[in-house]
Amino acid sequence: MSKVILVTGGNTGIGFELVKLLAQKPTVEKVYLGARNPKAGGDANSRERSLSNVEFLQIDVTDPASIGAAKEYIEKKDGRLDGLVNNAALGEFDKNQKATEIDIGLLRQVMEANLFGLIQTTVAFISLLRKSPEAAILNVSSELGSNSSQSKSGQFHAVAYNASKAAVNSYTIALAHELKEDGIKVNAATPGYTQTRMTGYNEIARSSKEGAESLAPWVLLDKDGPTGSFFDPHGKEFPW
Ligand SMILES: NC(=O)c1ccc[n+]([C@@H]2O[C@H](COP(=O)([O-])OP(=O)(O)OC[C@H]3O[C@@H](n4cnc5c(N)ncnc54)[C@H](OP(=O)(O)O)[C@@H]3O)[C@@H](O)[C@H]2O)c1
Numbered sequence: 001m002s003k004v005i006l007v008t009g010g011n012t013g014i015g016f017e018l019v020k021l022l023a024q025k026p027t028v029e030k031v032y033l034g035a036r037n038p039k040a041g042g043d044a045n046s047r048e049r050s051l052s053n054v055e056f057l058q059i060d061v062t063d064p065a066s067i068g069a070a071k072e073y074i075e076k077k078d079g080r081l082d083g084l085v086n087n088a089a090l091g092e093f094d095k096n097q098k099a100t101e102i103d104i105g106l107l108r109q110v111m112e113a114n115l116f117g118l119i120q121t122t123v124a125f126i127s128l129l130r131k132s133p134e135a136a137i138l139n140v141s142s143e144l145g146s147n148s149s150q151s152k153s154g155q156f157h158a159v160a161y162n163a164s165k166a167a168v169n170s171y172t173i174a175l176a177h178e179l180k181e182d183g184i185k186v187n188a189a190t191p192g193y194t195q196t197r198m199t200g201y202n203e204i205a206r207s208s209k210e211g212a213e214s215l216a217p218w219v220l221l222d223k224d225g226p227t228g229s230f231f232d233p234h235g236k237e238f239p240w
Contacts, residue, residue, distance in 0.1 A: 002029035004078045004132075005219060006070075008061055008121060009088030011035035011044040013196035014140070017212035018085060018219075019044075023051045027220060032074065034088070036060035061088050061117030067124045080131035083219045086118045087140045089164075091198040097158035107160045114164035119171055129184055136221045137179075139172045141165050141188040141230065148239035169230060169240050176228030185227040187218045192233035206233075 005022055009015040010033035023031045030053045035041025038058050045056040059070040074081055090113045095106055122137060129135040143149055144156060145165025156162075169188055176186035191211030195201050214233040232238040 003027055003082035003220070004030045004032075004074070004080065005083035005085065006032040006034055006057070006059075006074065006081060006125070007085040007087055008034040008059055009036075011037065011040040013198065014191050014194055014208045014211040014215070015085070015087040016044055017208045018087065018215055019054055020048055020051065021209075021212050021216050022083075022219060023048075023054045025216075025220060029053060030055060030078070032057040032070075034059040034070065036063075036066070036088070059121070061086075061121045062112050064120060064124075067121050071124045071128065074125075075128055079128075081125055081128040082132040082135050084122065084125050084129060084135075084137045085140065085215070085219055086121060086138065086168075088117065089114045089140065089198075091158075091161055093158055093161070093198070093200075095160075097160050097162075099157060099159050102159045107163075110160035110164050111167075114161070115167045115171070118168055122175065130182055132184075134183070134185075134221070134223050136185040136187075136219055136225065137175065138215060138218045139168050139186070139188045140191065140215065141168055141172070142190050143192070143232075143238070145169050145188075145190075146230070146239055172230070173228060173240070180227065183223060185218075185221045185225045187221075187227060187229050187231060189215050189218050189231040190233060190238065191215055 010019045019033045041056040060066045142165045144162045172188040193205045194211035195205040230238045
């Protein structure tokens with residue numbers, strides 16, 4: 001089938017690479033490049049002029065009015081949504097995120113985008129996803145959101161970010177259970193440590209194209225695809 005997909009935070013980093021990658025897949029009809037900043041979204045869209053099936057759509061996941069307008073736009077144009085990629089997020093790794101010193105304002109800001117934003121976007125698009133014969137929701141998570149992994153290996157404890165992604169994981173599990181009856185696939189996946197603005201373009205990390213490549217399969221699932229799983233960058237299940 002020809003899929004219509006929305007990627008939030010699609011103007012840069014992994015989201016931008018994912019938009020490009022998905023738009024080139026034969027089963028994809030159109031990819032909405034979601035961006036909160038119209039200039040950044042428009043610029044990103046015009047950088048990919050060769051892809052005529054990419055369209056910029058303004059969506060700030062913390063702003064219910066913009067989410068509602070984006071949903072209405074897709075509803076009018078396409079009548080359904082086949083793939084929702086909840087990619088938009090804040091890292092704020094340059095700020096103090098120590099468990100004993102975290103600023104509650106910072107915690108709220110990160111939760112607002114990474115958790116509440118993701119949930120309100122998802123809820124708004126459920127009716128359009130239900131109109132698709134094979135819909136998938138991909139929540140872009142992180143190894144840092146895995147409580148099992150963090151408790152054992154004690155990697156990098158950035159309280160606001162890690163707690164937001166752990167909560168996204170929890171939401172993913174609940175959503176997958178609820179949408180099983182509708183046949184909507186819901187998974188979380190991590191792109192792995194990737195060179196983007198969020199990580200200060202750290203050269204030891206993988207490229208954002210590689211990050212996007214590891215996420216793409218979970219957006220293009222068919223009726224027999226998995227649901228309720230958390231995948232690592234190599235396509236293997238990762239502990240929640
Ligand atoms: N990079 C890594 O190593 C890594 C590892 C694991 C998971 N991840 C996850 O991968 C995803 C993409 O991250 P990235 O590394 O590509 O980061 P990035 O380059 O910083 O991009 C983040 C994107 O999210 C957007 N965004 C932030 N708040 C938003 C809001 N309220 N509404 C709409 N868009 C918003 C940003 O828009 P603006 O440009 O307007 O700020 C930007 O487009 C995130 O979910 C991240 O947690 C990344």
